Every structure is written in structure tokens, then in C-alpha cells.
Amino acid sequence: MIVALNWHVDELFELTSQQRSQFTNEVALTAQVIKDHFHASKINYGIYGDTVSHLHFHLVPKMPGDSDWDDAFVNNPENPLYLSDEKNEALIKELRAELEGLYETIRN
Template sequence: MKSDPKDCLYCQNNETQHNLMIEVAKLSVSRLFIFKEQTYHGRCLVAYDKHVDDINLLSDEERNAFMADVVHATRAMQKVFNPVKINYGAYSDTLSHLHFHLVPKYEGGPDFGGVFRMNPQEVYLTDKEYADMAEALKKEL
């Protein structure tokens, strides 16, 4: 499915994007965001910096660079949040811009051992808590 960058949340950098996530850092070929809904403490997202509908449309070099960014982000998340596991979600049925949801999971925490919920709308933080989280991630990147 070919999508239009004019309709893309990540390309337009619009209010909808700002209501859902906070940009933390630019990586080599992508951007790291904190997902505002924090049912899964430390949940982040990495979005490719160009409008690409699917990972299979990248060259091998571009794909490797994107996946290196994903790993770079999850290594920082591991140090900052110390989850038991980080789940990776690459869903783009309705938003076709290459991005990975990075979802820390904790034993005894929400949905441990199962699939994470996309946006449960249960846990939101203060501006200071988001800022502290962003600073801690930046320090580890």
C-alpha cells in the first residue's frame, strides 16, 4: 500500500503526533520518541526519517542502518528502565510509515507474557517525568 507523506503523522510533525509522543533524539536514519501513554513504563518508538511504507522497500544498507538505530535505542532503554524484555511491534495497517514500537515488559507488569495493547490510555506522566525520561535516554544514547 503506497501512502502519501502529506497524510503521514511522522512526516507532518503535527498536533496529533505531539499528542501521542515526544521526540527525544535524532538517530542516524531515524528519530526516537517517548510514547506518552506509559502503561508499559519506558515505551518508545523509532520512526524512519524518510517516508517509507515498509522495511522491505529499503536497500540492505538503509535497512541495516535503521535496525542499528532500533538496537541503539533499545540498549539505552535497557539501561534506563531495566525491563525483563523489550517487545518490538511494527504495525502499519493504517499508518504506513516505517516505525517500530519498543515496549518494555516487566514480570508481573501489564500484559507480561502476552501481546502489548497499542494505546490503553491508562497511564500518563507529568511533563517533568517525561523530561526526566528523555534526559536519561539521551544520556545513554
């Protein structure tokens, strides 16, 4: 999953302290949902910017036995797993609902 700002910033240090705090809190909450949903053992976080000039985090769930378990996640694997459009849409819907539920709990 990618978590991106909804306005253009190239670097993390370009955010105000409050913006940076809010953004990293949202990244952490999203990581929690991903970890719980996939029963992952670890979440890898990637912040790049060499090819896409827009601040964003890649969040990747990992499990022992994954080909990259003892290393950074592979951004462009040789044999990627593709979901059907239907499964992809269902997964997006599930994760979105879980995120909205978590944010609702925090707001109350």
C-alpha cells in the same frame, strides 16, 4: 518509544540492504538503552503500518508482573500511566543523553 525513519517509507522491504541494516542496528541500540534504563526483563518490538503509513518500530520495556507480561504489549491500554510534562521531559532528556553516549562510544 518509537524509532522512525526520517524519510517516508511504507515497508521494511523498500529500504536498501544497507539502509535496513543501519535502521535495525539503531532500533537494537535504542532497545538496549531502554532495557538498561528501565531495568526491563524484555523488550517488545512492534512494527505496524495500518494506521500510520510510515515505517517505525514501537519499543516497549516489559517486566514480570506487567498485565501483558505473557502476551504482546497492549498498544492502547485501558488504564494508561501518564507522566507529568516535567517528568516526561526529564525522561526524554535522560534517554536522549544515554543514546548519544552509546552512539559516541560506538563511533570511537
